[in-house]
Each structure stands twice: as C-alpha cells, then as structure tokens.
Amino acid sequence: MKRLILIAALICSTQLFAQTIKGTVYDATNNSPLSGAAVSFGKGGTLTDRDGMFIVDCSKVKEVTVSFIGYGSFKKVIKNCSDALNIGLTPSNSNLNDVEITATSATNKSLLYQPSSVTKLTTTELKRGNGLFLDDAINGNVPGVTMNRRSMSGGQQFNIRGYGNGSRGSRGVSSNFDGQGYKVYLNGIPVTDAEGITTLDDLDFGSVGNVEVVKGPAGTLYGLAIAGAVNLSTINPEKGKTSVGQEVIIGNYGLQRYTTHFQMGGDHSSILLNYGHQKSSGTSIHNESTKDFVNFIGNFQPNDKQTITTYAGYSNSYDQRYGELTISQYENDDYSGNPSYIKNDGHSNVITFRAGVGHNYKFNKNISNNTTVFGTGFTSNASSAGGWSDKNTINYGLRSTFDTKFSLGAGTTLSGLTGIETQRQDAQVIGYNTKASPFDPNPTVYNYGASPYWVINAVTSDAASTSKTTSLFTEWTLALPKDFSVTAGVGVSNMKILLNDRFNTATATKPSTFEKNYTGMVSPHVAINKVFSKQFSVYASYSKAYKAPVSSYFYITTPAVTTPATPATGRVNEVLKPEIGNQYEVGTKGQLMDNKLTYELAYFHAEFSNKMTAISVVSPASTNTTLYSYVVNGGTQKHNGFEALVKYTAYQSNNGFFQTVRPFANMTYSDFKYGNNFTIQKTVLASGVEDYSGKAVAGVAKFMGNVGIDINMDYGLYANVSYNYKDRMPITSLNDFYATSYNLINAKIGIQRSLGKHFDMDAYFGGTNLASTKYYYMVFINQLPDAYIAAARTAVFFGGVNLKYNF
Numbered sequence: 001m002k003r004l005i006l007i008a009a010l011i012c013s014t015q016l017f018a019q020t021i022k023g024t025v026y027d028a029t030n031n032s033p034l035s036g037a038a039v040s041f042g043k044g045g046t047l048t049d050r051d052g053m054f055i056v057d058c059s060k061v062k063e064v065t066v067s068f069i070g071y072g073s074f075k076k077v078i079k080n081c082s083d084a085l086n087i088g089l090t091p092s093n094s095n096l097n098d099v100e101i102t103a104t105s106a107t108n109k110s111l112l113y114q115p116s117s118v119t120k121l122t123t124t125e126l127k128r129g130n131g132l133f134l135d136d137a138i139n140g141n142v143p144g145v146t147m148n149r150r151s152m153s154g155g156q157q158f159n160i161r162g163y164g165n166g167s168r169g170s171r172g173v174s175s176n177f178d179g180q181g182y183k184v185y186l187n188g189i190p191v192t193d194a195e196g197i198t199t200l201d202d203l204d205f206g207s208v209g210n211v212e213v214v215k216g217p218a219g220t221l222y223g224l225a226i227a228g229a230v231n232l233s234t235i236n237p238e239k240g241k242t243s244v245g246q247e248v249i250i251g252n253y254g255l256q257r258y259t260t261h262f263q264m265g266g267d268h269s270s271i272l273l274n275y276g277h278q279k280s281s282g283t284s285i286h287n288e289s290t291k292d293f294v295n296f297i298g299n300f301q302p303n304d305k306q307t308i309t310t311y312a313g314y315s316n317s318y319d320q321r322y323g324e325l326t327i328s329q330y331e332n333d334d335y336s337g338n339p340s341y342i343k344n345d346g347h348s349n350v351i352t353f354r355a356g357v358g359h360n361y362k363f364n365k366n367i368s369n370n371t372t373v374f375g376t377g378f379t380s381n382a383s384s385a386g387g388w389s390d391k392n393t394i395n396y397g398l399r400s401t402f403d404t405k406f407s408l409g410a411g412t413t414l415s416g417l418t419g420i421e422t423q424r425q426d427a428q429v430i431g432y433n434t435k436a437s438p439f440d441p442n443p444t445v446y447n448y449g450a451s452p453y454w455v456i457n458a459v460t461s462d463a464a465s466t467s468k469t470t471s472l473f474t475e476w477t478l479a480l481p482k483d484f485s486v487t488a489g490v491g492v493s494n495m496k497i498l499l500n501d502r503f504n505t506a507t508a509t510k511p512s513t514f515e516k517n518y519t520g521m522v523s524p525h526v527a528i529n530k531v532f533s534k535q536f537s538v539y540a541s542y543s544k545a546y547k548a549p550v551s552s553y554f555y556i557t558t559p560a561v562t563t564p565a566t567p568a569t570g571r572v573n574e575v576l577k578p579e580i581g582n583q584y585e586v587g588t589k590g591q592l593m594d595n596k597l598t599y600e601l602a603y604f605h606a607e608f609s610n611k612m613t614a615i616s617v618v619s620p621a622s623t624n625t626t627l628y629s630y631v632v633n634g635g636t637q638k639h640n641g642f643e644a645l646v647k648y649t650a651y652q653s654n655n656g657f658f659q660t661v662r663p664f665a666n667m668t669y670s671d672f673k674y675g676n677n678f679t680i681q682k683t684v685l686a687s688g689v690e691d692y693s694g695k696a697v698a699g700v701a702k703f704m705g706n707v708g709i710d711i712n713m714d715y716g717l718y719a720n721v722s723y724n725y726k727d728r729m730p731i732t733s734l735n736d737f738y739a740t741s742y743n744l745i746n747a748k749i750g751i752q753r754s755l756g757k758h759f760d761m762d763a764y765f766g767g768t769n770l771a772s773t774k775y776y777y778m779v780f781i782n783q784l785p786d787a788y789i790a791a792a793r794t795a796v797f798f799g800g801v802n803l804k805y806n807f
Helices: 002-018 134-141 327-331 339-343
Strands: 020-027 038-041 044-047 053-057 063-067 074-077 085-089 118-121 145-148 157-160 182-186 208-215 228-234 242-251 255-265 269-280 289-303 306-320 347-362 367-384 387-409 412-435 455-480 484-501 513-532 536-547 579-592 597-609 612-618 626-633 637-648 658-674 679-684 686-691 703-713 717-726 742-755 759-768 776-779 788-790 796-806
Touching: 038 053, 044 053, 063 085, 074 085, 118 134, 134 145, 134 208, 134 703, 134 717, 145 776, 157 182, 157 228, 327 788
Parallel strands: 020 085, 182 228, 612 679
Antiparallel strands: 020 053, 038 044, 038 063, 063 074, 118 208, 145 157, 208 228, 242 255, 242 796, 255 269, 269 289, 289 306, 306 347, 347 367, 367 387, 387 412, 412 455, 455 484, 484 513, 513 536, 536 579, 579 597, 597 637, 612 626, 637 658, 658 703, 679 686, 703 717, 717 742, 742 759, 759 796, 776 788
C-alpha cells in the first residue's frame, strides 16, 4: 500500500513538473538579465528574479506578456510546455512614459509630462559609433544642437539653438575658444565653473551612459544657463552582479583605447571603478592626443529613507593643436596647419580631480531633500599662435533641492522643486610670450619635425580672480484632472567677480583690483501641458535666462593706443551688461501605433539681447595687424526654429532571425538672424561700421538632418547605419564667407554573446565618413583668415572587443 502511494505521488509530481515552464528575460542588446520584469498571463502575473528567471504554470497559461520599464513589451505564445522561454526585450529608446528627466517640479517625471524640449540619449545612441567622442552622438541624434571640437578629442563645445556663436568683428574675443552660455553637469556635479565657462577636455565620454539636453533658456532651475543645460550620467553597474571587464578599441589614425572596469551591484549598494587610457596620432600633423581617466562611482542605501551617491574622477588630457586652416588651405586640401601654432607647440593639457557626495533623504511621502556637495581642482597649460598660458583653479559648492508634493483632492496635486545652487572659483591665469629655442641650430627657419619648439619667454600677464555664483529657484506644477498641468517658477541668480591684476601696476585710470556684481537676474518660467490618452501631449512655454560676462572681458592690458571714442587700453571695461534670453515655445510629443512610433516636434522663437561683441583695435602701421580687442554689448539676435524627431519600430519578433528593426530620423530648421539696427564700429582707428541687421547668424546651418536604422538579430548580432547632412553656413556675421555643406555615412556591426556561465563578449567593427567626404569638426566664426578645424579627409575605421567576467 505504501509503495502504491509513493508511486502515485511520483506520478503527480512528474505531471506537475511537466506543467511548469521556466523562462528567462534579458536585454536583447547585451544579453544581460532583467531583474524585476513583469510577466503577466490572464489574471495572474509574476516578476523575474535577480537572474531574470521566472516560472509559470503552463497548464493555465496560453500566452505571456513581458514588460519592463524602458523596454518595449513583448507577447509570447506557449506552444510546448517543455520548451524554455528565452525572451529578449529591446530598449524602447524613447518610451516617453518611462524616460525620466533630472530636474522637474512635476510629480510625473516622464518626458511626456514635461512642457519643454528635452532630448535623452541612452547607450543605444551613444554607442552607434565608437563611443569615445560625444559629438557624433549629439550631432546625429539631438535636433537643434551641435557639438564641435578643436582637436582630435579636445576643445569640445555645444551650440544649443544657435547660441554659442556671437556677432563679432573680424578679430577678437569670441566663443571659439571656450564654451559659454550653457551649464553642464556630470552625475549632478557642475562641470561649468563659477564664472560660466565649460571645459570638456577632461571628461571621459566613453564612460557616459546617459545624456539629457535641455534646450533653450533654463535659468529657472539651472541659473546662468541662457542657452540650456546638459546633464551627463556615467554607466550604472548591473544589479545583482559582480564583474570585471576589459575593453579594447583600435582604429586608424593611431586610435587606441583600453578600458578596465570593476562593477558590483547589490540590492542596497553598487560600485563602479573604471580606468581608461586613450591615444591617437590624429588626422593631421601635430594632432596627437593622449588621455588617462580614473572614475569611481558608489551608490549606497542605508535604509528606506536615505540614499548616498559618491563620485570621484581624475583625468589627464593632452591634445596637440595645429591651428586653424585658412579658407584657401581647406579648399586646396592643404592640411599643413598654422606654422605659428606648430612652432609654439600648440596644445591643451588639462588635469583635473573632481569629486562629489550626494545625499537624498525622504522625510515622508510628501517631502524629500537632495543635496550634493562638490569640488574640482583644475590645472591647465596651453599654447597657441599668441603664446603660452597657465591656469589653475579650484571650484567648490553645493546644490540642494527640496521635492514637495501635496494632494488637493479631486485628482489634483501640487508639486514643487525648490532649492539653491552656489559655487565659488579661485583662479590664477599667467600668460607668457615665446622665443626661439636656444638649442635650435637654425632659429630663423622653423620646420616641423626638424627644429625644436619655441620655448616660454617673458611673463605678459598675471591675473587672479575670484568668482561667486548663487542661484535660488522654485518651480511648481499644478496637475489637474484629465492630465492637464500648469507649471510656473522663478529663479534669481547673482554673480560676483573680483579681479586682481598682478602684472600691471595700478594707475590713476586703471586700478589693479576690480570688483563687479551682477545681481537680481530674474528668470521666470511658465508653461502648460496636456496629455491625451496617455499617448501624446501638447505644450506651450515661456522661459528666460541670463549670461553674465566672464573675467577676461574686463581688463584691457595691452600697450596703450589713444582713441577718444572708446575705452583706452589700460582701463577697466566696467560698463558690460549681462545678455538676456527670452524664448516662447510650442510643441508636441507622443507614442502612437501601439507605442511603435515615437515623435517629438517643437517650434520656438527666441531673442537674445545685449549680445556681447568685440571691437578690434588695429595697428596704425598696418590695418592687417590687430593690437587688441575689447568687448561691448551689441544688438539683438532673433531665432526662429523648428525641430523634429521620429523613431519607429518597424518590425519586432522573437522567432525570426531579425528581432527588431528600428528606423529613426530627425531634422532641424534654423531661421536665425541679427535684429534691426545691429551695427558695431568696424575697428578702432578706422571709420565706418559693420551692419549685421537682418543677416543670418554666423555659425549656424539653416538645415540639418539625420536618418538611420538600428537592427537587432538572432545570435546577438546587431548593426546600424546612419546618414548625416549639414547645410552650408555663414562663418562671418557679414555673410560674405560660407562653409560648404556636407554628407556623412556611418555604419557599425557587432555581436554580443554570453560565452559560457561567466563570460560575456561584445565585438564590433565600424566606420565613419565611409564616403570619404571633406568636412570639418569646427569652424572659427568671425576670425578670418583662421577658419577650419578639418576632420579626417578619408574614412575612419575602428574595431573593438569588450570581455566581461561575471563572478
């Protein structure tokens, strides 16, 4: 009898086991398991475990639906209970209900509920190329924004909706040499210094996993951000995994990149330690680049109410510069560079240590605080045609915000973001001229590679400065029934600059110490947003922001030239006013056709007044020689633009060779012009004026467009192809010289596989500019005869492999 009972129990357990089916849910792009994915069937459901696995009763289930935030959902029909379910989910790229933005007063932080133009980039967009130079991802995927670079991997700058290229005379102060007008953050730490200058040479773009670009005046939440803000986030460790990895990238023009990383992701903590060494011989002479990066990111959750985030990064970046090509050089394929740059060993060497600690505390379900304290030590030495400069700065400060939420009943909530950001910088900049090396056997003739570089000579300037910036802000969103919301906020920014000229002694007309305060720069923001059927939204907004002058605009320290009409050399230029940006915008975003089609459309009108511009002082002996320049407030620029972005999942299947096929496209139309009566004096000591009124803003192409396709296949294969077009653009405010249009074709193919139980592999090969089109990384605006930073004349190829061992 006992034996019969035992046999019956075994039969029942066998039948029960046969009616149970196991499955695994993973990221189709890298085969990593997705923990916490929702598996629903009929009236029931479950979640995947830390390894992405789940078990369901096959006898009661005919079909399962799997979903995970940030990924497209997928349905699977169960045909045989003995077959394991391996379900790969692909990132939705822009599922607007799931993509959250960094700073917002809205309770719902998803992109669909934001009444502004914000573009998010994930690893899908960032890794279409080799992932080392952010400009390809920005230029190919963010309508309305371009990114330039002065060297192989240095001197990067953003141009957001045309801001970044001011109107100037033929020479002088410009935005060609540094980034101004926008704010950049890395893991919540300002990269932009207290003076408003952004240097990106020291950032390891290869470790960036998420980019968020806020377009248009963003002074309400980000202070002195007249053009917008860019939030960068490093990659995050995989939850529940501990791994070590090594990635190697090799390309032509001597490109080499070696990255070693350690990741540990737990339930309440994670650690990422990353080291990267990168070098390249460059695409022209005197164009070598060497970079070393070390990053540590730690996230810890002591309890349900607190989260602590830490970041520490060290970088040493060295990029040679061959100067700018003249128009004639560029048109005749003469990439020999500027001899004055090369003889002075033109370069930029930036060494930084950046650290920050953030603490998030939830007081209750309605109020929480997030505070980050940060500090950056920055040192650089750079040389160009004009000489050599050393710069040493220390930046430190904090950003603290309170998130509040109150229920008002009847489906209405009021939520707010209130806070402060304050930063201080202490800096010293010393300038030198150069002379022929005493070891040069032939000092009268300089030949690159045959003679020693010129060496540092006498000190020409020594300026110390202290810059302090503080912004107080509050923004509130009233969320009403039927997904209608009203947002209103205001930010108030103050900036103080203290200058100390340690080179020139004080005179009756020029003090050696100068202090300037800019206070009460008020930046309001008002917007409305309506979401229809959780699928698409329509919004309208108004925003305002400021840009204050930087310290180098105040002192005019070159030898005196007499002119009664303008500030004489040796004086302080103390009449400068901040620039003001006002923007009106309407737009719509949505997900249609069962979330297969994602779109974003925006039209805006912006006006930038008090535009800072430079007047050149030429030599009485030669009108081709500029003695010095000084900055004045000019007229107004009027920007009208239209931006569009579309992504479409044309095909998705887990059964065929092709799993997903996703075409994408974006375009930018820019009608940016100088306002009426925009004239400046041509040059000091020269009669006449330059009239820019009604002319196209220099440095902005009227039309830019990108189309491409991402394909994921079986066996972990993937590929992408993209086509980029940039229209011709004026490179002078008089519109008398234009940079020609160009087309680029880029492609990449790879395979991601798990090699046994512990190893993961990603191997790929790709190329940019496959048609060998002549184009440029950057064009210097209003600085003739210097003009082009030329890109590689032929196709650039790269290949790499990323091996990871999972413990």
